Amino acid sequence: MTYEQVKSLKSEDFKRLCGVRPETFNQMLEAVRSHSRLKQKTGRPGKLCLEDQLLMTLEYWREYRTYFHIGQSWGVNESTAYRIIRKIEDTLTKSRTFTLPGKKRLTDSDSKLQVVIVDVTESPIERPKKKQKKFYSGKKKQHTLKSQVVVNQANGKIICTAHGKGREHDLRIFKNSKVRLRQDIECLGDKGYQGIQKVHDNSRIPKKKPRGGKLSNEDRKRNQELAKIRVLGEHINRKLKVFKILSFPYRNRRKRFSLRFNLIAALYNYELCLPKIKSS
Numbered sequence: 001m002t003y004e005q006v007k008s009l010k011s012e013d014f015k016r017l018c019g020v021r022p023e024t025f026n027q028m029l030e031a032v033r034s035h036s037r038l039k040q041k042t043g044r045p046g047k048l049c050l051e052d053q054l055l056m057t058l059e060y061w062r063e064y065r066t067y068f069h070i071g072q073s074w075g076v077n078e079s080t081a082y083r084i085i086r087k088i089e090d091t092l093t094k095s096r097t098f099t100l101p102g103k104k105r106l107t108d109s110d111s112k113l114q115v116v117i118v119d120v121t122e123s124p125i126e127r128p129k130k131k132q133k134k135f136y137s138g139k140k141k142q143h144t145l146k147s148q149v150v151v152n153q154a155n156g157k158i159i160c161t162a163h164g165k166g167r168e169h170d171l172r173i174f175k176n177s178k179v180r181l182r183q184d185i186e187c188l189g190d191k192g193y194q195g196i197q198k199v200h201d202n203s204r205i206p207k208k209k210p211r212g213g214k215l216s217n218e219d220r221k222r223n224q225e226l227a228k229i230r231v232l233g234e235h236i237n238r239k240l241k242v243f244k245i246l247s248f249p250y251r252n253r254r255k256r257f258s259l260r261f262n263l264i265a266a267l268y269n270y271e272l273c274l275p276k277i278k279s280s
Helices: 011-018 022-038 050-063 067-074 078-095 170-176 217-240 254-272
Strands: 115-124 142-152 158-165 186-188
Touching (some): 011 050, 022 078, 050 067, 142 217, 142 254, 186 217, 217 254
Antiparallel strands (some): 142 158
């Protein structure tokens, strides 16, 4: 299934196939194409055009099949599929077209941020050969990588991310990420961020039920109101995990996980600015 065969699909069907809309695909293609023009071409031309190479990369993120199966689908060798996908990922990263705003936006006096939501999601990984305890998540009962997202509550865009091992506490990842917030920015988190007020005074988390006691009706209402606002972070994590590379057990080298996560998060931000698809 080449790009020529799928480019005539409807916008919603194209997104179901590869995870992004045609407008986003065209912007990604332009970033890859502009980089290829600057590169001095040597040797024999590749079997697949840039459109097919980009579609292969999105297919890999979206379905997360093995390089062998991807290569068989596209009529190339397993190692060739690996090199193509890695090249496209590196090119998109170097182009700086799809990047997150970054931590500096949280301290910028010119930014109009008022409320941010911080949340952590976990991606399963294969059992490591070494230091297994550091990656074992007691919550998920398996080995995982944790990814923290800081979201602008006003527009739903991801500002920055941070990553840690499955055993690390959510608050520990927040501290290690060195995220600094202006005092006038309110930070909303879940119960995993107990003690965040010591790091940032203007923070709100749900109140825990006291041992052997019960929460008052007022505390329950406050927790429910906070949950209605904070659920945006859960929805964003769900949309990111449409790409199965973030939800299926991660088989690749862990060093490259953050690069792929950030690229997918930047694609999510880009599509927020596009006009909504009209339902037929």
